Amino acid sequence: MPPMTNTSDIDKAALGRLFPGHVREIQARHERALERAGAAHAVIFAGAPKPVFLDDYNYNFKANPHFLSWVPLLTNPWSLVVCTPGEKPVLVYFQEKDYWHTPPADPDGFWTDVFDIRIVHTVEDIARHLPQALNKCIYIGEAQNDAQAFGIERINPKSAINILHRARGTKTEYEVACMRAASRRGARGHRAAEAAFREQASEFEIHLAYCKATEHTEKELPYGNIIALNEHSAVLHYQHQSLERPAAYRSFLIDAGARVNGYASDITRTYSFDNADYAALIKRFDALQLSLVAEVSAGMNFAELHLRAHRLLADLLVEVDLARGSADALIESGVTSAFYPHGLGHLLGLQVHDMGGFMADDEGTRIDPPSGHPFLRLTRTLEENQVLTIEPGLYVIDLLLADLAGTPGEKMINPKRVDWLRPFGGMRIEDNVRVTASGSENLTRDAFAAA
Numbered sequence: 253m254p255p256m257t258n259t260s261d262i263d264k265a266a267l268g269r270l271f272p273g274h275v276r277e278i279q280a281r282h283e284r285a286l287e288r289a290g291a292a293h294a295v296i297f298a299g300a301p302k303p304v305f306l307d308d309y310n311y312n313f314k315a316n317p318h319f320l321s322w323v324p325l326l327t328n329p330w331s332l333v334v335c336t337p338g339e340k341p342v343l344v345y346f347q348e349k350d351y352w353h354t355p356p357a358d359p360d361g362f363w364t365d366v367f368d369i370r371i372v373h374t375v376e377d378i379a380r381h382l383p384q385a386l387n388k389c390i391y392i393g394e395a396q397n398d399a400q401a402f403g404i405e406r407i408n409p410k411s412a413i414n415i416l417h418r419a420r421g422t423k424t425e426y427e428v429a430c431m432r433a434a435s436r437r438g439a440r441g442h443r444a445a446e447a448a449f450r451e452q453a454s455e456f457e458i459h460l461a462y463c464k465a466t467e468h469t470e471k472e473l474p475y476g477n478i479i480a481l482n483e484h485s486a487v488l489h490y491q492h493q494s495l496e497r498p499a500a501y502r503s504f505l506i507d508a509g510a511r512v513n514g515y516a517s518d519i520t521r522t523y524s525f526d527n528a529d530y531a532a533l534i535k536r537f538d539a540l541q542l543s544l545v546a547e548v549s550a551g552m553n554f555a556e557l558h559l560r561a562h563r564l565l566a567d568l569l570v571e572v573d574l575a576r577g578s579a580d581a582l583i584e585s586g587v588t589s590a591f592y593p594h595g596l597g598h599l600l601g602l603q604v605h606d607m608g609g610f611m612a613d614d615e616g617t618r619i620d621p622p623s624g625h626p627f628l629r630l631t632r633t634l635e636e637n638q639v640l641t642i643e644p645g646l647y648v649i650d651l652l653l654a655d656l657a658g659t660p661g662e663k664m665i666n667p668k669r670v671d672w673l674r675p676f677g678g679m680r681i682e683d684n685v686r687v688t689a690s691g692s693e694n695l696t697r698d699a700f701a702a703a
């Protein structure tokens with residue numbers, strides 16, 4: 253059994269000290285967005301519950317990340333923030349009188365002082381706290397129907413949204429502190445999950461051990477846990493949690509994160525059960541991942557780092573006899589992409605895949621990924637205080653290897669060695685790093701060291 257841990261080690265007082273500066277920055281971003289959109293007020297809506305078809309309950313509520321950038325209210329549907337340049341932001345706090353559900357508690361926490369808080373109990377009351385001139389408002393959020401837009405016509409105007417999405421790539425001190433805490437929370441879960449794997453638990457049991465150690469209910473997780481034993485490790489977003497304990501334990505890939513005040517960690521680790529050769533390959537791959545992290549620094553072009561990962565992987569494939577040929581040939585023939593078909597990393601924050609990874613500027617000019625690499629989600633130049641993942645992978649994906657049949661790539665692959673690797677599925681190592689002027693801070697490695 254993993255030891256009981258608890259989230260009381262999150263330093264709320266320290267977060268509280270950083271929060272006013274964070275909101276000043278969020279306000280400044282919205283003021284720039286308003287100016288660009290030629291509007292006077294921004295109304296940032298948390299979102300409304302989504303009912304299940306033909307039934308009377310709702311899907312898990314996921315708050316609008318733009319709303320969460322203002323205030324850490326993860327489970328407050330119908331609340332909203334009104335931002336008017338030069339004024340204290342208004343938080344319309346929706347507290348429905350509801351005896352079917354527990355309504356939100358009264359506002360309480362380090363975040364309350366920075367808002368002019370208006371508590372409302374009915375949807376009709378919300379409108380009374382909106383600016384009079386609705387035609388001077390822009391609405392930021394998802395409006396599933398007209399009632400949810402409150403009569404505001406300009407919904408998510410591109411001119412404003414581009415500024416907000418691009419700005420969210422760079423984290424405030426408060427956000428970095430939340431993300432460090434989310435990494436520590438995730439690392440505790442990863443330790444417990446590895447222990448459960450060593451005890452030969454099922455995927456489902458490992459998932460439960462993870463939730464227990466992170467103190468997350470399943471619906472609070474930043475994304476569905478990927479808990480993959482043996483061949484399942486080759487499925488990039490393996491979505492099941494098998495109740496069966498497999499007959500033999502060979503490998504374990506876990507991609508699982510945690511959240512603090514809405515901010516996510518996104519962490520992957522891969523383990524060998526008792527096969528020394530596979531353990532050695534993981535160790536070698538871990539060194540490759542760390543060498544990529546070591547290259548991160550402000551000013552770097554991330555697409556180039558992604559291509560560099562393919563070069564390093566080509567060398568590794570040759571070194572461990574999975575393939576033969578020059579790095580150029582292995583890349584051009586599609587061999588490295590067959591073993592590693594996803595992007596090197598992505599921006600991380602209130603969303604696991606934060607918006608803005610392709611944006612060259614505030615106008616939203618798109619920087620496409622390099623040809624042949626459609627799944628790379630971060631092409632923009634790295635800047636200080638961006639937080640991103642570095643997550644190279646190496647898998648046996650027969651669907652992709654089959655595509656190489658009859659091409660020059662087929663002859664470069666060593667099928668015997670692929671047969672050896674197949675029962676282990678594959679590996680991915682994923683860390684979350686903050687870009688600094690001269691390098692990076694590895695939130696994940698720091699968190700494992702502290703766990």
Ligand code: GLY
Pocket residue numbers: 475507518604643682
């Ligand atoms: N957990 C999804 C990803 O790594 O992007």
Ligand code: MN
Pocket residue numbers: 507508518519520682
């Ligand atoms: Mn991940």
Ligand code: MN
Pocket residue numbers: 518598641643682
């Ligand atoms: Mn990721």
